[in-house]
Amino acid sequence: MKSKQRAYLLMTIPAVALFFLFHTFPLLQGVFYSFTNWRGYGDWEFVGLSNYFNVFQDMRAWSAYGFTFQFAIVSTLLVNLFSLLVALGLNANIKFQKTLRAIYFLPNILSILIVGFIFQFIFTLFLPQLATLIGVEALSTNILGSPDHAWIGVVIMAVWQAVAFNTILYLAGLQTVPAEVFEAASIDGANPWQRFWKITFPIIAPFFTINMVLALKTFLMVFDHIIALTGGGPGYSTESISVLIYRGGFEGGQFGYQSANAVIYFIVIVALSIFQLRVLQKREVQQ
Amino acid sequence: MKRKKTNWLITTLLIFGTLLILFPLYLTITIALKTPQEMGEPLLSLPNEWRFQNFLDAIELTNFYNAFLNSFIVTACVVILTVLTNSLVSYAIARNMHKGFYKALFYYFVSAMFVPFPIIMLPLVRQTAVWNMDNLVGLIFLYIVFQLSFNVFIYVGYIKSIPIELEEAAVMDGGNSWSIFWKVIFPLLGPMNATVAILTALYAWNDFMLPLVILTDPSDATLPLTQYIFQSEFSTNYNLAFASYLLAMLPMIIVYVIAQRWIIGNVTRGAVK
Numbered sequence: 001m002k003s004k005q006r007a008y009l010l011m012t013i014p015a016v017a018l019f020f021l022f023h024t025f026p027l028l029q030g031v032f033y034s035f036t037n038w039r040g041y042g043d044w045e046f047v048g049l050s051n052y053f054n055v056f057q058d059m060r061a062w063s064a065y066g067f068t069f070q071f072a073i074v075s076t077l078l079v080n081l082f083s084l085l086v087a088l089g090l091n092a093n094i095k096f097q098k099t100l101r102a103i104y105f106l107p108n109i110l111s112i113l114i115v116g117f118i119f120q121f122i123f124t125l126f127l128p129q130l131a132t133l134i135g136v137e138a139l140s141t142n143i144l145g146s147p148d149h150a151w152i153g154v155v156i157m158a159v160w161q162a163v164a165f166n167t168i169l170y171l172a173g174l175q176t177v178p179a180e181v182f183e184a185a186s187i188d189g190a191n192p193w194q195r196f197w198k199i200t201f202p203i204i205a206p207f208f209t210i211n212m213v214l215a216l217k218t219f220l221m222v223f224d225h226i227i228a229l230t231g232g233g234p235g236y237s238t239e240s241i242s243v244l245i246y247r248g249g250f251e252g253g254q255f256g257y258q259s260a261n262a263v264i265y266f267i268v269i270v271a272l273s274i275f276q277l278r279v280l281q282k283r284e285v286q287q
Numbered sequence: 288m289k290r291k292k293t294n295w296l297i298t299t300l301l302i303f304g305t306l307l308i309l310f311p312l313y314l315t316i317t318i319a320l321k322t323p324q325e326m327g328e329p330l331l332s333l334p335n336e337w338r339f340q341n342f343l344d345a346i347e348l349t350n351f352y353n354a355f356l357n358s359f360i361v362t363a364c365v366v367i368l369t370v371l372t373n374s375l376v377s378y379a380i381a382r383n384m385h386k387g388f389y390k391a392l393f394y395y396f397v398s399a400m401f402v403p404f405p406i407i408m409l410p411l412v413r414q415t416a417v418w419n420m421d422n423l424v425g426l427i428f429l430y431i432v433f434q435l436s437f438n439v440f441i442y443v444g445y446i447k448s449i450p451i452e453l454e455e456a457a458v459m460d461g462g463n464s465w466s467i468f469w470k471v472i473f474p475l476l477g478p479m480n481a482t483v484a485i486l487t488a489l490y491a492w493n494d495f496m497l498p499l500v501i502l503t504d505p506s507d508a509t510l511p512l513t514q515y516i517f518q519s520e521f522s523t524n525y526n527l528a529f530a531s532y533l534l535a536m537l538p539m540i541i542v543y544v545i546a547q548r549w550i551i552g553n554v555t556r557g558a559v560k
Contacts, residue, residue: 007464008389011379015372015435016392022411022432023399029410040409086304094298102547103305106312109543109550111493113511114532117518118311121525126314126330133329160307172555221403224495227515242496245405250500255409262406273401 033259040255051260061261063236064244071151071240072219075158079215080208083163087170088196101171108164116228119157120144123229147237150230154238158225162218166211173207174200213276220269241265315536319529326525341530348520349531353506354513355538358492361423361509365430365491370480373435377442378468382451384443393443399436404496412500421503429501430491438483441557445479446472482557485550492539510535 034051038044055061090101107115124142131139143149181199190198201208223242226232232239232247239247245265249258318326319341320334345351380396383389411429415421420428449472457467473480495511502508508516514535521528543550 004464008379008383011375011464011468012389012392015376015432016395018432019396019399019435022414022429023402023407023436026407026410026414027402029414030406033410040413086301089297089301089304092294092297093292094301095293095295096298096302098548100298100301100305101551102543103308104301105547105551106308106540106543109489109493109539110536111495111511111514113493113495114514114535115311117514117528117532118315121318121529122311122314125525129330160311168551168554175555221405227495242403242405245408246500249409250412259406259409262403262409266403266406269403270401 030259031263033256034263035260036256038256039253040249041253044256047256051257052264054257055261055264060236060239061244064239064241067151067238068220068222068240071154071158071222071238072216075155075162075219076212076215078155078159079162079166080211082159083166083211084170084208086163086167087174088200090167090171091174104167105164107161108168110161112161112224113228115161116157116225119153119160120229123153144230145234147234150234150238154222154225154229157229158219158222162215166215169207169211169214170204173204177203209276209279213273216272216276217269220272315529315533318525319533321526323524323526338526341526342534345527345531345534348527349513349517350506351513351531351534354508354510354535357423357507358510359538361427361430362488362491364427365434366484366488368427369431369434369438369487370484372431373438373483374442374473374476374480375468376435377439378446378472380439381443381446384447393439396436396439400440408496408500415501416503421501423502423507426498426501426507426509429497430487430494434487434490441483442476442479445476449475478553478556481549481553485553486557489539 033044035046035048036044037047037051086104090097090104094100123144128140128142131137144153177200221242222240223246226238226240226243230238232243241261245258245262248254248261252258314330317332317334318330320337320339321341322335322338325332325335380389380393384393412421415425415429419425453471453475454467457471462470493511494509495515498507498509498512499515502512505516514532517531518528521531
């Protein structure tokens with residue numbers, strides 16, 4: 001028995017030690033430096049909470065939080081809407097099911113950065129040229145160049161790429177819906193709309209929650225999309241929180257300050273996750 | 288069971304939908320094959336003649352083979368070592384979840400999923416630089432360690448569903464915990480290993496942020512990082528740029544075309560768990 005316990009410890013301790021060293025330890029350092037004025041080099045001293053107060057007065061930080069939330073919420077809703085529709089379609093009695101499924105999953109295997117570069121070309125050159133050719137003046141300018149509309153371009157690209165993965169999760173959920181339930185409902189005269197809301201949706205509700213949580217969390221961390229499409233511009237209009245921390249921390253000599261920003265960002269994500277888990281548990285109680 | 292009627296309306300709608308998916312790829316392929324002079328013509332048109340020289344130029348300019356090799360080595364090492372180590376750790380945790388220590392470990396790993404990368408990014412980059420880990424070995428190592436938090440979560444759930452009697456029989460035959468894991472449990476984890484391997488491969492192959500902040504030597508650059516580095520040089524030549532993007536995406540697309548049923552099947556199975 002003793003040797004068995006020793007074996008279990010040997011299996012876990014090295015992993016825990018390494019995880020602590022490369023994940024938890026940097027996290028603790030980040031929290032520590034958030035109370036200093038360190039620039040990433042040279043001397044530093046403790047500045048108490050002043051980094052935190054400064055973040056709250058920083059227009060660039062407010063703009064980053066505003067953009068990130070706007071982007072994340074709109075993208076989460078659109079991704080879930082489209083992926084649910086596509087999954088319902090793929091789950092119906094259709095021809096070429098395997099091929100269609102393969103095509104709809106394709107964007108998930110591609111690098112977000114490279115997809116972003118391709119969409120950047122589409123927005124800056126292709127769409128304006130097309131709009132000019134067919135004479136739609138309103139669309140003939142590059143939307144990524146407009147401070148008010150550039151975020152829409154980021155949403156379009158993010159949704160294009162992310163629908164694939166959520167579709168597969170919904171499809172997995174739909175396959176757990178027993179066919180007999182459907183047939184019984186059809187005999188009772190339920191129309192497709194009623195069947196969806198009364199039967200299908202409650203059964204796949206856990207997948208809906210997981211998809212919403214996953215998508216929101218992924219989109220709040222948005223980085224690659226921004227680097228590829230806009231670089232945060234025009235101005236700072238599409239600068240996300242991750243991009244701001246990266247820029248300020250590595251290029252702006254704001255190691256301590258951006259660490260404070262990162263801690264706030266961390267607290268926001270944890271608070272949102274707890275909120276979502278509450279909603280999730282409530283639903284489980286109801287069922 | 289009687290065969291139901293095909294729903295042609297939905298089939299047609301879905302086929303039209305694929306145009307949205309395939310269109311950016313069509314654009315990528317055709318532009319990669321055009322000359323700069325053709326860019327003045329309607330962009331939707333097919334190339335006048337297929338100019339494969341773009342690919343040769345892109346390979347040379349971006350040092351493609353080097354970046355491909357880097358990405359391949361990183362992805363292969365990360366996938367193999369992640370599956371081997373993460374499943375082992377999860378096994379020890381799953382079989383001891385009734386003990387406070389292992390339960391705490393489980394929650395320790397899983398709660399780390401909520402930590403956004405930017406908060407550890409700044410200190411981590413300094414740490415890896417000081418410890419000479421700002422290279423491919425460091426990158427591989429970090430991927431394996433970071434994956435633990437998600438993989439422990441899904442492996443533990445799966446291992447719990449494996450009956451413990453199977454192990455007790457092996458104990459009778461005189462096996463210790465290590466040999467039981469490798470001979471009895473690991474083979475039973477096959478489907479879960481496949482899911483983890485696919486998700487890990489997609490992540491390690493396509494990830495851009497970790498290589499961007501960790502790697503310091505340009506010759507270590509992975510494929511996405513190479514595209515980023517050379518993007519400024521491409522700004523005047525979209526044909527070369529798209530040839531390069533296509534080359535960078537092609538290995539994964541080829542793997543996907545060959546193995547898509549297996550890939551989608553395993554990702555779906557992982558989702559149900």
